[in-house]
Amino acid sequence: MTTSIKPSVRLTRRVTGIRISPTIAVMNNAQELIGRGVDVVDFGPGEPDFQTPQSISAAGKRAIDKGQTKYTSNAGTKALRDAIAARYQRRWGARVTADNVIAGTGGKQELFNVILSTVEEGDEVIIPSPYWVSFPDQVQFAGGTPVFAATAAPKFRPTFESIAAVGSERTRGVIINSPCNPTGAVIEASELEKIIEWCSARDAFLLFDETYEFFVYHGAQHVSAMRWYNEHPETVITVNSMSKTFAMTGWRLGFAVGHPNIISAASKIQSHSTSNPSSISQAAALEALSHDAPEVEEMHQAYSERRAWLVPAINAIDGLCCTDPDGAFYLFPEVKAVYGKGKVRDSNSFAQYLLDEARVAVVPGIAFGSDDHVRISYATSMDRLREGVLRIEAALRKL
Secondary structure (H helix, E strand, O other): OOOOOOOOOOOOHHHHOOOOOHHHHHHHHHHHHHHOOOOOEEOOOOOOOOOOOHHHHHHHHHHHHOOOOOOOOOOOOHHHHHHHHHHHHHHHOOOOOHHHEEEEOOHHHHHHHHHHHHOOOOOEEEEEEOOOOHHHHHHHHOOOEEEEEEOOOOOOOOOHHHHHHOOOOOEEEEEEEOOOOOOOOOOOHHHHHHHHHHHHHOOOEEEEEOOOOOOEOOOOOOOOHHHHOOOOOOOEEEEEEOOOOOOOHHHOOEEEEOOHHHHHHHHHHHHOOOOOOOHHHHHHHHHHHHOOOHHHHHHHHHHHHHHHHHHHHHHOOOOOEOOOOOEOOEEOOEOHHHOOOOOOOOHHHHHHHHHHHHOEEOEEHHHHOOOOEEEEEOOOOHHHHHHHHHHHHHHHHOO
16 A cells, blocks of 8 residues: 655745745735725835826826737837836946946836845845845846845945945945935935945846935935946946836836846846836836826825924824935934833834734834834824824823
């Protein structure tokens, strides 16, 4: 008699070593409650609450009507890549062409493609902390080791000194996100230049994520790493997205700009995963990059007004403390003063308490490398911001 062997599900180390994006997990929890009819004030998502500008949506519709619904070049249409290159030539003086550009299904995909193209087993990649949730997992997936460079409160701005302090002979690259998700920190140009020169001298890359480039406030100035591309073409790689600036999250269109060899490698990986990004989204992105949309400045003004109201409102709640962020559309308040009260022990239990008691969704700071904080998105209406603050204040008074 043959003994049957019960089959098992076997997963690879590369997937068991990473986790689902915590921001998506918060969104899923909130959406589940909302689907059951619960009124949740959702401060979790990093998604503009505005519609895509009408001119951009119209371009997507025209593409459908014209039958532009077929495959395109794997790296994106030549017209779109030309427009992206021209944008960096115009704004930062970077001598780049379509050969320096790849467009993909969101900036996250191009970050992944670039990291898979440049990082392998034994490599270390320096990431300022707090950090965007996907950076460490992407590095680990590629076989590398994330090394964290602490940034100092209240502004959390990366510095050359903090990067160099954790460098080693295994350093393969540095990832800078400015303006930063979750802190809103904007790196100073002088610090960025020193980091790029340090990377270049060590034959390391500088991967610069500028997804929130247009959303800076109160005199903060965004500078792109592409300002130094001409001097360091083998070093500087920039990733950007249509999602935040143009409220195009669902269109899933992002891009990377860098040395042609790196872009070619990223395109090779993309050819075996998604292939080209949506042809319709590319047509919409081309419109966005080729013509000014007044709605972008309207969004910036709305975020600025919300930020101006929300910072003092959060600081007025006993136990919470936050600074004015340089950019993006998040606050990153310190909440550790309420730890030890009730069931609140850390940022996870704090976030769970607010969801259970106040029906307010925030993202635990541990997801970004800082358990003393939580992330609050103000990409929602003033009415919902006011309601959420009232609920948080009432919930914390019960502790």
